[in-house]
Amino acid sequence: xxxxxxxDRPAPVPPSPxxxxxxxxxxxxxxxxxxxxxxxxxxxxxxxxxxESRTQWGLVSALFFVxxxxxxxxxxxxxxxxxxxxxxxxxxxxxxxxxxxxxSLIWVTVSRGIKVLDTYFLxxxxxxxxxxxxxxxxxxxxxxxxxxxxxxxxxxxxxxxxTAVYLVEYGKGxxxxxxxxxxxxxxxxxxxxxxxxxxxxxxxxxxSPSGLMGALALAILMIPVVVRSTxxxxxxxxxxxxxxALALGVPKWRTIVxxxxxxxxxxxxxxxxxxxxxxxxETAPIMLLVFGSQLINANPFEGAQSSLPFYIWxxxxxxxxxxxxRAWAAALVxxxxxxxxNLVARGIARWKAPKTGR
Amino acid sequence: MASTTPIDSPPPTxxxxxxxxxxxxxxxxxxxxxxxLSRGSGILLLAIMASIAxxxxxxxxxxxxxxxxxxLTTFDWDPAGDPPVFGIAVLLFGTVVSSxxxxxxxxPIAVGIALFISHYAPRRLAAPLAYVVDLLAAVxxxxxxxxxxxxxxxxxxxxxxWLDEFFAWxxxxxxxxxxxxxxxxxxxxxxxxxxxxxxTSVSREVFLxxxxxxxxxALALGATRWEVIRMSVLPFGRSGVISASMLGLGRAxxxxxxxxxxxxxxxxxxxxxxxxxxxxxAQNIAAKFDEANELGRDALxxxxxxxxxxxxxxxxxxxxxxxxxxxxxxxxx
Numbered sequence: 001x002x003x004x005x006x007x008d009r010p011a012p013v014p015p016s017p018x019x020x021x022x023x024x025x026x027x028x029x030x031x032x033x034x035x036x037x038x039x040x041x042x043x044x045x046x047x048x049x050x051x052e053s054r055t056q057w058g059l060v061s062a063l064f065f066v067x068x069x070x071x072x073x074x075x076x077x078x079x080x081x082x083x084x085x086x087x088x089x090x091x092x093x094x095x096x097x098x099x100x101x102x103x104s105l106i107w108v109t110v111s112r113g114i115k116v117l118d119t120y121f122l123x124x125x126x127x128x129x130x131x132x133x134x135x136x137x138x139x140x141x142x143x144x145x146x147x148x149x150x151x152x153x154x155x156x157x158x159x160x161x162x163t164a165v166y167l168v169e170y171g172k173g174x175x176x177x178x179x180x181x182x183x184x185x186x187x188x189x190x191x192x193x194x195x196x197x198x199x200x201x202x203x204x205x206x207x208s209p210s211g212l213m214g215a216l217a218l219a220i221l222m223i224p225v226v227v228r229s230t231x232x233x234x235x236x237x238x239x240x241x242x243x244x245a246l247a248l249g250v251p252k253w254r255t256i257v258x259x260x261x262x263x264x265x266x267x268x269x270x271x272x273x274x275x276x277x278x279x280x281x282e283t284a285p286i287m288l289l290v291f292g293s294q295l296i297n298a299n300p301f302e303g304a305q306s307s308l309p310f311y312i313w314x315x316x317x318x319x320x321x322x323x324x325x326r327a328w329a330a331a332l333v334x335x336x337x338x339x340x341x342n343l344v345a346r347g348i349a350r351w352k353a354p355k356t357g358r
Numbered sequence: 359m360a361s362t363t364p365i366d367s368p369p370p371t372x373x374x375x376x377x378x379x380x381x382x383x384x385x386x387x388x389x390x391x392x393x394x395l396s397r398g399s400g401i402l403l404l405a406i407m408a409s410i411a412x413x414x415x416x417x418x419x420x421x422x423x424x425x426x427x428x429x430l431t432t433f434d435w436d437p438a439g440d441p442p443v444f445g446i447a448v449l450l451f452g453t454v455v456s457s458x459x460x461x462x463x464x465x466p467i468a469v470g471i472a473l474f475i476s477h478y479a480p481r482r483l484a485a486p487l488a489y490v491v492d493l494l495a496a497v498x499x500x501x502x503x504x505x506x507x508x509x510x511x512x513x514x515x516x517x518x519x520w521l522d523e524f525f526a527w528x529x530x531x532x533x534x535x536x537x538x539x540x541x542x543x544x545x546x547x548x549x550x551x552x553x554x555x556x557x558t559s560v561s562r563e564v565f566l567x568x569x570x571x572x573x574x575x576a577l578a579l580g581a582t583r584w585e586v587i588r589m590s591v592l593p594f595g596r597s598g599v600i601s602a603s604m605l606g607l608g609r610a611x612x613x614x615x616x617x618x619x620x621x622x623x624x625x626x627x628x629x630x631x632x633x634x635x636x637x638x639x640a641q642n643i644a645a646k647f648d649e650a651n652e653l654g655r656d657a658l659x660x661x662x663x664x665x666x667x668x669x670x671x672x673x674x675x676x677x678x679x680x681x682x683x684x685x686x687x688x689x690x691x
Binding site: 055056080081083084086087088090091092093094095097098099101102104105108109158159160163165166167169170171175176178179181182183184185186187188189190191192194196199200201203204220223224227251252254256257277278280281282283284288309312313324327328331334335338339342346 | 393407479494501558582615656674
């Protein structure tokens, strides 16, 4: 009995016809058949009624799919099987619903962004280009993003790493509990609040906006992410390694620096890269703290700078066709940068994953 | 004292090292420095949290004492006026309403996706599909914003008309003002897409932790897959789903750029969700910052403080639920 139960689970919906327990069952290809029939019905109805939006066609087809499979199954098999199939189709529809916006977003960004994206766009700033006219580029914004994100990384990685080491290797008491809790809570701080915090410091000490201020706010957003991912990775390091090092008389701090951290380095790198990808797209703190500029300013410690997400926002606000084109092109650059970081990070994670024996 | 003793002795498990004090003296110095550094950065983190609250509170106090209106109930935002009058009533309303819409849309779908990945998707595809959903989280919010404003808003016109035509009797979906779909409802839809990944990934983790025994017991009794999920997976995962949705809520509350690009702001409270207008804390800060004078900035900081407290409460509650569940189920032991 249990044997069949275990086998049933991974197998697709209909119970195998071999089982003497199952009564009448639909063939295995039934869902595909339902899908084909409902798509045909949906498109047919759409074409007949003359609906313009293809989304409506899709929605109607999905509705037909759910209805058809429910009624047919409850007629041929029974109510319980029908309910099961209903749940299956609803779950599938949920997944497709989530993928549609992602695909649409990527499609729109690529198709609209490719229009003005060329080497000129990547190597020129907006100096002297009126917002509503074509021309100009994102060079100044790319420099700004790289510098701000770089500074934020330099600030937050040591703090994040050391905090994670503290939590995993030393922390036991109330302090560790408090830090763990507040790291979690800090992950949820809205980026605009981090920006306002630095802004209130700026107002207090009469500081002027610069890339560094933006980087400080970004670092606040980045630290908890680095702590969390590093913590997870350090926890995966087998205790035997630590014990072996300690048994050889190696001081604890050298054990951590020479054994524990190197073992987890792949995972830590992944975490840092994901965190970088995360903050590279933050607009709100930059808007409050770096102010944006049309010119190239390579000095992050003084004067206003731009950044890619801020550039998109700026161009969107101008509101002309040419500026929309620039916004999309910058969005394409940003999305490519972020996705690349993501892919590389996951690649490293897979390649360097600590062997957990499974 | 009890908390410091395990820290003082260098190796945690095999406590007293064989080596004498002399031979480890350099190591000990290193240990002390290293411990101080790592504990210091932990404390620094707490200090940052405390100073965020402190600085925001201080600047807010300046703003609120200069406010001639009631900060909580005024329907206006004019800190540059004479006398300066501003209040957060509309912003609080807009923030909560748009986030609740996002939750109502996103949570059922996210639970569906999580179930799909944990129980329905073909084994080999599960990991890549989970990754695709995670990619949704990687897209920067400003790109969601321009996608929402330039693509989704025109697209939703039809849906708005349809809702107005058939569901106007619900009051919520009655559209009394003409205008493009730059409404709280559209913002809610966009926010729903943005919080899908986090709700999905936390729920998925919980669903994957359901003890196999429970599921197999249900299967052995002849349950269909849906019955297994209803009887063993969902009850087990309920608290996890609740905390996942609260994490999502925290995200939605503080979202800035996507709301700022899509919404056409106005200082009115209306339960006609399809009408353009309304505002959220973050959106208001983004929109008003450029023209704000000194007091105006402090006023925005004050509204930011309210947002900070709101997200703190929501996130803290979510984390507490997760932590309690961990202790209870021993799933992560």
